[in-house]
Amino acid sequence: MEYLSSNKIAVIDLGSSEIAEEELDEGLVRENIGGAGINRYLYHKYESDDPLVIGSGLLTGTLVAGSALAVMTAKSPRTGSLCHAPITLTAGMELKFSGFDYLVIKGVSSKPVFLWLHDGIADIQDAGDLWGKDTWEATESVRKAVGDDLVQVLAIGPAGERGSGLAQVGNNYWASGDTWGFGKLLGRKKLKLIAVRGMGLLEIADPEGFIAQSQELLTEIKGGGWAGKAGIGDILAALGEEDGPSWLAPLIHRHKACFNTPYAANTFVFLDEDPKRMTEPETPEPGMLLTRFSDLLGFKQCGLSALESGRILKECARMGLDGTAVSSLCLKAGLKDLEGIRNFLPGADGPVDGQAAGPFSSFAPGKPLFADFGLAPDGSQDAAWWARRQAVAYLFGIHPLFILMAPELTEEKLLELANLGTGLEVTAETLDQAISEVVRG
Amino acid sequence: MGIKIDPLKCTACMACEMACGYHRDDAFALLSSCIVTYRTKEKKDYFGVVLKEGEYLVIARPEGLEVKKIGVVEEGSKADASAKPMLLREPCDLCSDQADGPLCLRFCPVNAIYQE
Numbered sequence: 001m002e003y004l005s006s007n008k009i010a011v012i013d014l015g016s017s018e019i020a021e022e023e024l025d026e027g028l029v030r031e032n033i034g035g036a037g038i039n040r041y042l043y044h045k046y047e048s049d050d051p052l053v054i055g056s057g058l059l060t061g062t063l064v065a066g067s068a069l070a071v072m073t074a075k076s077p078r079t080g081s082l083c084h085a086p087i088t089l090t091a092g093m094e095l096k097f098s099g100f101d102y103l104v105i106k107g108v109s110s111k112p113v114f115l116w117l118h119d120g121i122a123d124i125q126d127a128g129d130l131w132g133k134d135t136w137e138a139t140e141s142v143r144k145a146v147g148d149d150l151v152q153v154l155a156i157g158p159a160g161e162r163g164s165g166l167a168q169v170g171n172n173y174w175a176s177g178d179t180w181g182f183g184k185l186l187g188r189k190k191l192k193l194i195a196v197r198g199m200g201l202l203e204i205a206d207p208e209g210f211i212a213q214s215q216e217l218l219t220e221i222k223g224g225g226w227a228g229k230a231g232i233g234d235i236l237a238a239l240g241e242e243d244g245p246s247w248l249a250p251l252i253h254r255h256k257a258c259f260n261t262p263y264a265a266n267t268f269v270f271l272d273e274d275p276k277r278m279t280e281p282e283t284p285e286p287g288m289l290l291t292r293f294s295d296l297l298g299f300k301q302c303g304l305s306a307l308e309s310g311r312i313l314k315e316c317a318r319m320g321l322d323g324t325a326v327s328s329l330c331l332k333a334g335l336k337d338l339e340g341i342r343n344f345l346p347g348a349d350g351p352v353d354g355q356a357a358g359p360f361s362s363f364a365p366g367k368p369l370f371a372d373f374g375l376a377p378d379g380s381q382d383a384a385w386w387a388r389r390q391a392v393a394y395l396f397g398i399h400p401l402f403i404l405m406a407p408e409l410t411e412e413k414l415l416e417l418a419n420l421g422t423g424l425e426v427t428a429e430t431l432d433q434a435i436s437e438v439v440r441g
Numbered sequence: 442m443g444i445k446i447d448p449l450k451c452t453a454c455m456a457c458e459m460a461c462g463y464h465r466d467d468a469f470a471l472l473s474s475c476i477v478t479y480r481t482k483e484k485k486d487y488f489g490v491v492l493k494e495g496e497y498l499v500i501a502r503p504e505g506l507e508v509k510k511i512g513v514v515e516e517g518s519k520a521d522a523s524a525k526p527m528l529l530r531e532p533c534d535l536c537s538d539q540a541d542g543p544l545c546l547r548f549c550p551v552n553a554i555y556q557e
Contacts (some may be wrong), residue, residue, distance in 0.1 A: 062469055063459055063548055090455065149481040173484060201470035211463065215547055222550065253486050257454035262550035264452040268486035278503040281485045289486065
């Protein structure tokens with residue numbers, strides 16, 4: 001695969017410590033597009049080894065608006081089904097430029113290890129010193145060890161190490177869209193973290209055409225309903241939690257976007273400094289980046305204040321716990337105070353009600369955000385529409401929230417961009433087939 | 442007619458950096474960009490944009506702009522390691538080969554980069 005690709009799949013066997021490399025065959029891309037489509041193919045190819053597959057979308061890391069997404073695919077410890085979790089912020093982009101398009105991580109290590117991916121090199125390294133650390137400590141340690149603060153870290157905390165079904169794979173210090181308990185899977189594999197740095201280069205089949213189309217698309221997108229809105233609070237309001245913005249407002253420092261994503265979907269709240277402070281904070285850890293609307297909503301519904309919710313979510317992130325799942329269990333158990341919830345965290349586990357049935361993470365809410373997609377007012381089309389939009393996002397590498405905000409990101413335009421970028425001539429029929437297969441799970 | 446940056450509008454999406462990388466390499470890459478999103482102080486939410494203009498670095502911090510001559514460390518100040526990668530890069534040429542002007546400006550989704 002010559003364009004928009006590193007042309008490399010790493011098959012990493014944690015049991016034997018061997019790493020094999022394969023080329024990314026163009027035929028595989030022609031049939032499965034990328035992201036969740038190829039992850040799914042690789043998962044089934046290595047299914048007997050209980051693999052975790054990580055891959056970027058066909059357009060991830062490019063100048064197509066929203067191209068932030070990479071995808072983690074495995075059998076969910078919670079549902080027992082093949083599921084996909086989004087990797088956002090800048091980790092998806094870094095993976096795309098790391099020299100690997102896809103990683104198949106199979107088998108179980110006999111001792112704690114971590115993976116270090118950079119410049120087309122994949123290493124399995126000893127994680128004896130990292131095991132037992134929370135995600136913040138582990139992220140700090142591995143960045144210090146490799147001497148680069150921009151290394152992106154997908155890590156488990158104590159929750160994953162002890163095998164909790166609520167364990168998630170975090171994204172640096174923050175919560176991720178892993179709603180499937182993949183943290184438990186990493187714990188079982190004795191894989192503490194995956195560290196990735198992307199300093200590579202991706203060739204484009206038709207550079208001028210690709211850039212012109214990307215810019216034209218962005219120009220259309222800029223006039224959308226998302227413009228002028230930002231962060232978790234506005235998402236809460238769009239979902240009917242109308243007091244969400246005012247509830248959160250006193251803590252908001254700034255909003256932050258994922259790679260090349262026009263809507264800043266993440267909100268940094270200061271818990272221990274004045275949020276109005278714009279000079280560099282004095283305290284090393286003044287707050288928390290909120291990355292999931294449902295985490296915050298969950299603890300709001302438990303009755304916590306915004307400040308208390310931020311503190312609990314910081315602890316969840318450090319322990320590598322799925323905040324939404326934890327809040328659901330707390331609500332069910334009638335835990336409504338900070339200390340009660342805090343005491344629940346170290347041993348948190350149990351079945352989660354309302355787990356999404358399909359293969360896509362509930363990281364993205366099940367309806368349009370700030371936009372009109374022409375759906376029936378009674379909501380009868382929402383579920384099928386949402387699954388198809390998520391499939392498109394997970395194939396091309398588009399942010400799964402932003403694809404719910406931008407009707408301009410049509411399947412036709414994304415396919416046209418993919419063909420300009422890769423030089424392949426993928427047809428609309430092939431895309432439709434790939435979408436159907438990914439939706440099916 | 443240099444490039445201006447509003448650091449408080451910036452959301453650290455890095456579109457400017459990738460657009461500049463494309464301008465330099467005719468491919469997607471970040472290593473040649475003369476405009477860089479400063480993002481190493483992640484836990485502090487302290488981010489901004491650094492632009493290399495001629496012999497100067499324009500540092501757009503949240504609290505305001507600062508212009509520093511490259512290679513000159515002011516007395517009492519600490520050399521910033523984050524500036525190192527900029528030293529070998531070409532300075533901003535306003536995308537002189539582009540009829541429609543600088544790509545970083547055109548790809549910024551929130552209009553944090555502009556020309557006066």
